[in-house]
Amino acid sequence: MxxxxxxxxxxxxxxxxxxxxxxxxxxxxxxxxxxxxxxxxxxxxxxxxxxxxxxxxxxxxxxxxxxxxxxxxxxxxxxxxxxxxxxxxxxxxxxxxxxxxxxxxxxxxxxxxxxxxxxxxxxxxxxxxxxxxxxxxxxxxxxxxxxxxxxxxxxxxxxxxxxxxxxxxxxxxxxxxxxxxxxxxxxxxxxxxxEEIEIQCPWAATGRHGRKERNVVTSLELEPDKMEVNNIRLQETYKHISDNEVRFKEYYTEDAEYIIVAFGSVARICLKAIEDARSNGLKIGLIRPITLWPFPYKEINRLSKTAKGILTVELNAGQMIEDVKLAVECKIPVYHFGRMGGIVPNPGEVLTAFNKFFPEATNNANL
Amino acid sequence: MNREDIIKNGTIVYNRPRLLNERNTHYCPGCSHGVVHRILAELIEEMGIEDKTIGIAPVGCAVFAYNYIDVDWIEAAHGRAPAVATAVSRLNPDNVVFTYQGDGDLAAIGTAETIHAANRGENIVIIFINNAIYGMTGGQMAPTTLLGQKTATTPYGRKADINGYPIKMSDLLAQLDGTCFVTRQAVHTPAAVRKAKKAIRQAFENAIAKRGTSVVEIVSTCNSGWKLSPAKSNEWMASNMFEKYPLGDLKNI
Amino acid sequence: MAKIKGTVIIDEQRCKGCELCVVACPTDVLQLQNKEVNDRGYHFAYTAQPDNCIGCASCAMVCPDACFTVYKITTTDNI
Structure with missing residues (x-):
């Protein structure tokens, strides 16, 4: 079909x-x-x-x-x-x-x-x-x-x-x-x-239905020893998720000298800006985190080994940039460009911001 | 005839309900919660609905209700039990769902959830323990605290100009088209306990028959919070609480 | 003449000594232990006048801790 x-x-x-x-x-x-x-x-x-x-x-x-x-x-x-x-x-x-x-x-x-x-x-x-x-x-x-x-x-x-x-x-x-x-x-x-739910979710409170043990769904545990065990179990789950579920997309990163990090619809605006820049010889790549948690720290760290600088573009005052900086480990400069209050930048504005932060890139390109 | 003969040849008139498990409750001596828990365990057992009953526990002294009655339980955030029960009941219409809420949970932080669940006529049972005080946190004023009543946060007595008036939640809930049964009971005497049990049975029957929301308010004591002995608490309740919160059915259709 | 006789078994360890059963008993069967306490330190209830018991289960009705098992028999025996 x-x-x-x-x-x-x-x-x-x-x-x-x-x-x-x-x-x-x-x-x-x-x-x-x-x-x-x-x-x-x-x-x-x-x-x-x-x-x-x-x-x-x-x-x-x-x-x-x-x-x-x-x-x-x-x-x-x-x-x-x-x-x-x-x-x-x-x-x-x-x-x-x-x-x-x-x-x-x-x-x-x-x-x-x-x-x-x-x-x-x-x-x-x-x-x-x-x-x-x-x-x-x-x-x-x-x-x-x-x-x-x-x-x-x-x-x-x-x-x-x-x-x-x-x-x-x-x-x-x-x-x-x-x-x-x-x-x-x-x-x-x-x-x-x-029946499928009872097999998949044996912990669920569905009525005992002949179950020997009753199911209790709660977040309360007043005994510190047990509460810490609960917390450790959660953290182990998060570790497991971080190790296995990072999702992202890369665009034009193979030869990129500079990287833009952006998520959601802003990534699309940035992609257009990058395509415009590339037609002028400016080698910018884009990484778009799809999972914001777990964050693609490793992948951005890898890109930071070959890139000269990173710009994050966000519809905020600079939030994801903190994770990008953690990923980069101070190896290369990381800047933020953002609009707030409901304003969405166009590709031209993104490039203007890029030029402001990385003037050397623009000077080297054949503009 | 001696004791052994009576035990050997007589009939058992009362026995601890099977669904009330062996754990000792954390409630203070003489607390009404224990009696209401016992009634619930008896009823769920007698009605043969232990396999499909889901209790929603509140925040407050009864937060650990799930430790004592051997059915499935969900522990809700403070005041949110009726919202939790709404989804449980709608997604699992074959189950029997009840909330167990104190006055702080039901009449203060969860007023909106309670009124709207009742107004939608959710097929649930709401057990409302009204002891006019916050027991778990150490005896602070509740929305149902009587005028003049001393609590940890009204050490000179509740004053209307500062704290407003005691709220009669069952009267409010009885006004809603979604409720089918709203009643106010107590568990301070053997006769009152029998009546309260009968009322809770009717509430469960309503939920099973999908007649809408049933609310059973139990005017209760908190002897630790009230700083009285359990027996004196019952006396104080009868002579002070019942005037503001008279017992009986407010709505039964 | 037929007479109703009753008796109770009290779960002494479970009892918290709240005294509500003592108040509820119509025939003054129950008392709290004066000196003796259970493992949790409570002066538990006991049948001080067991012969008075009529097996009405009033004690069981008001007991918040479900400590009572109540037995009853109708008898024509002389007591």
């Missing part, structure tokens, strides 16, 4: 992909610029086809705790929101991580801090990759750059989150949520049966 190409927004693609993945439940609360996820699901009425539950909650706090509840019963459940709403969800995300539950959380970022703006941003990088809520934990963070990746990362996010029993986040910027693009939706697959 020929692939069916559709045209839709990134937010809509997430809704379609969730149903096709066999997601059991979505719990959300409207907030711009991601409300289309909930709207699309309500319009598609998956409860009539796959049996997926869709519920508009009374708040982001309630929505993430519904996700916690659903996940505790072994179901594939998700929520979506945008920056201020994701701040509200941090309590629940910490509990989900601590209770070692799989879940998918989507943040279609808008500008902050505070109520900020409804325009695109990447200013929740720290929040997503460094923990966000209280305690020592990490999320698997996927950064889509296309509507296709919005659709694909739903399945990838769920699969990784079930594999490691840890929540995953799709950290999208408002551009990729709102932008319409062609997309090939994943093949539909059935929701897991009760």
């Amino acid at each position: 020929a692939e069916e190409i559709k045209l839709m927004k990134g937010n809509e693609a997430i809704a379609h992909a969730a149903i096709r993945y066999g997601c059991d439940g979505y719990f959300g609360y409207p907030i711009t610029p991601q409300s289309e996820v909930l709207e699309t699901l309500e319009e598609l009425m998956p409860w009539e086809t796959t049996g997926m539950v869709v519920l508009q909650a009374e708040s982001e706090v309630a929505a993430i705790n519904m996700v916690y509840g659903g996940a505790a019963t072994g179901k594939a459940v998700m929520t979506s929101s945008s920056s201020p709403g994701v701040s509200l969800k941090q309590e629940g995300i910490s509990y989900i991580a601590a209770a070692e539950l799989p879940a998918l959380i989507i943040n279609v970022m808008r500008g902050g801090p505070g109520l900020g703006t409804i325009q695109p941003s990447q200013a929740d990088y720290f929040q997503a990759t460094k923990g966000g809520g209280h305690g020592d934990y990490h999320l698997i963070v996927l950064a889509p750059a296309t509507v296709q990746e919005m659709a694909d990362f739903v399945g990838l996010g769920f699969d990784l989150s079930f594999k490691y029993r840890t929540p995953a986040m799709i950290l999208a910027d408002g551009i990729v949520g709102q932008m319409m693009e062609k997309v090939v939706l994943p093949e539909p697959r059935p929701r897991r049966t009760k």
Whole structure:
């Protein structure tokens, strides 16, 4: 069968992909610029086809705790929101991580801090990759750059989150949520049966059903010795994820003298800038981290051995640059160019910034 | 006839419920939580629903409820039990889902979750322990603390102009179209315990029959928080709490 | 004439000595130990006047720690 190409927004693609993945439940609360996820699901009425539950909650706090509840019963459940709403969800995300539950959380970022703006941003990088809520934990963070990746990362996010029993986040910027693009939706697959869930998630609180031991899903442990063991187990999981799940894409890095690091839709703008620069003889390459956590430290370190300098381009005041600097280990200069408040730079601005930081590169090129 | 004869030839009128496991509870002597736990264990056993019951434990003294009753449990964040229960119930409609919440959990930090779960008519049972104080954290004012009542954070008594008024959550919940059964009970006398058990049984039957949300408030004591003996606490509850929180059904349809 | 007789077995180690059973008992069967304590240091309940017991289970109803097993028999015996 020929692939069916559709045209839709990134937010809509997430809704379609969730149903096709066999997601059991979505719990959300409207907030711009991601409300289309909930709207699309309500319009598609998956409860009539796959049996997926869709519920508009009374708040982001309630929505993430519904996700916690659903996940505790072994179901594939998700929520979506945008920056201020994701701040509200941090309590629940910490509990989900601590209770070692799989879940998918989507943040279609808008500008902050505070109520900020409804325009695109990447200013929740720290929040997503460094923990966000209280305690020592990490999320698997996927950064889509296309509507296709919005659709694909739903399945990838769920699969990784079930594999490691840890929540995953799709950290999208408002551009990729709102932008319409062609997309090939994943093949539909059935929701897991009760029996499959009991085999895959023997820890789930599903009612004892003759089980000898009851299942208790909790993040509480008042005995320090046991609590430390719980923490060590989490850290071992994170180590395992860091060793195995780093994802990234490289463009024009083979002969690159300079590297731009950018994620999400900004990487696409940078790619255009790089192609323009290359037509003028300026050898710039791009690395686009797809997993923001785990971060591609090794790969950037490798590039820093041959490159003369690195520029990070972000829709924030400089967040990912801290990880890039850690990767580079002070071997070459690393600079940041960012716009905030919902402003998105064009390729020309990226090159102007590049020229400012690396004037020697421009002087050497045949401009 | 001596004791041995009665044991040998008589019938057992009461026995510790099987689902209440062997662990000693962490509750203070005389705490109402123990009685309500016991009733729940008895009922789940008598109704034959232990294989499909999922309890949602709160934050507060009952945070460890999951240690004592041998069914599956999920420990929720403070106040979020009704949201957790919503998803558990909707995604697992064959299960019987109940929350167990104190007054701080249900009537302060989780007011929104409680009201909206009840307003959606989730097919869950909400057990609401109202002892007018925060027990676990050391006896601070609760939303249901009576005017004039002394607590760690109202050492001179709760004053309306500073702390507002005690909130009657069951009255609020009874107003919602999603609730089918809202009742206020106590467990301070043998007769009250029998009535409370009957009410909780009805609540579970409602959940199984998908009639909507059932709320069973248990006006309770916290003798440590109140700084009274267990017996004196029961007396204080009867002469002070019941005036503000009168016992009986607020809604039963 | 038929008479109802009862008795209770108290899980002394589980008892926290809260005294609620003593108050609830309609026939003054129960008392707390005055000096003796259980392994956890509580003055546990005991049947001070066992012959009074009518097996009504009031003690069991109010016991927060489910310490009671209650037996009952209807008898015509002289006591």
